[in-house]
Amino acid sequence: EAGVAQSPRYKIIEKRQSVAFWCNPISGHATLYWYQQILGQGPKLLIQFQNNGVVDDSQLPKDRFSAERLKGVDSTLKIQPAKLEDSAVYLCASSVGRQGKSYEQYFGPGTRLTVT
C-alpha cells in the first residue's frame, strides 16, 4: 500500500513570496491533516479535512495560509506572502477517520520550507 506522498521535499523562498505544497493521502482515507512542525517542537495542526470539507482550521493563519482538498483526495496548502517565521517542516497526514473513533494517522515525509 502506498503511503502519503508530499511534494516538494524542500523549498527555499524569500519572504513575501508565495509557495504551495501538495499532498496525496493514502487511498480511501477520508481525513487529511496539515501540520506545521517548527524545529524542536511537536507538530501543530493547521487544518483538518473530512473528505472535502474543513473540520478544523482554528490554528490556520488565514490571512496568509490557505488550503483546499478538491474532490476529497489530494490537497494543497499555500502560503502567500511568506514570512521568516513560516520556516518549518509542513507535514501532511491521513487517517481512516470513521465516525466515533480516533484512528492512527499516517504521515508523509514532509516539506522543509526555508524562508530567507
Added chain:
Amino acid sequence: AQKVTQAQTEISVVEKEDVTLDCVYETRDTTYYLFWYKQPPSGELVFLIRRNSFDEQNEISGRYSWNFQKSTSSFNFTITASQVVDSAVYFCALSEVGTYKYIFGTGTRLKVLA
C-alpha cells in the same frame, strides 16, 4: 483543556540499556486515544501504537512495551535492549474521540550510543 507533557527533552543511553520515555496527559474526556510516534532523522513520523482509554492492559511488541495508567494519567514507553537504530525523537499524542484531532507533546530525543 487537553495537554500532553513529555518532560524529558533528551535522553542518552548506551546500546543495550533499557530506557523509558515518559508521557503525562490531561483531558476532561472519559473516552480518548493515546498514541506514540517515532520521528527518525529522515523526518517522517512513524506510528508505533494506539491505545484507547478503556484498555489499560500493557502492551509488548518485540523490544517495545507500553504502560498505560489512568490513575496517574500516564502512558509511558519502554525500549528494552536499546539499539542505535532507536535513535530518534519520540512523540506522545492524545486524541479526542469524534474529532480525530491530535494534541502532540513536545517530544523526547533519544540518543543511543554504540
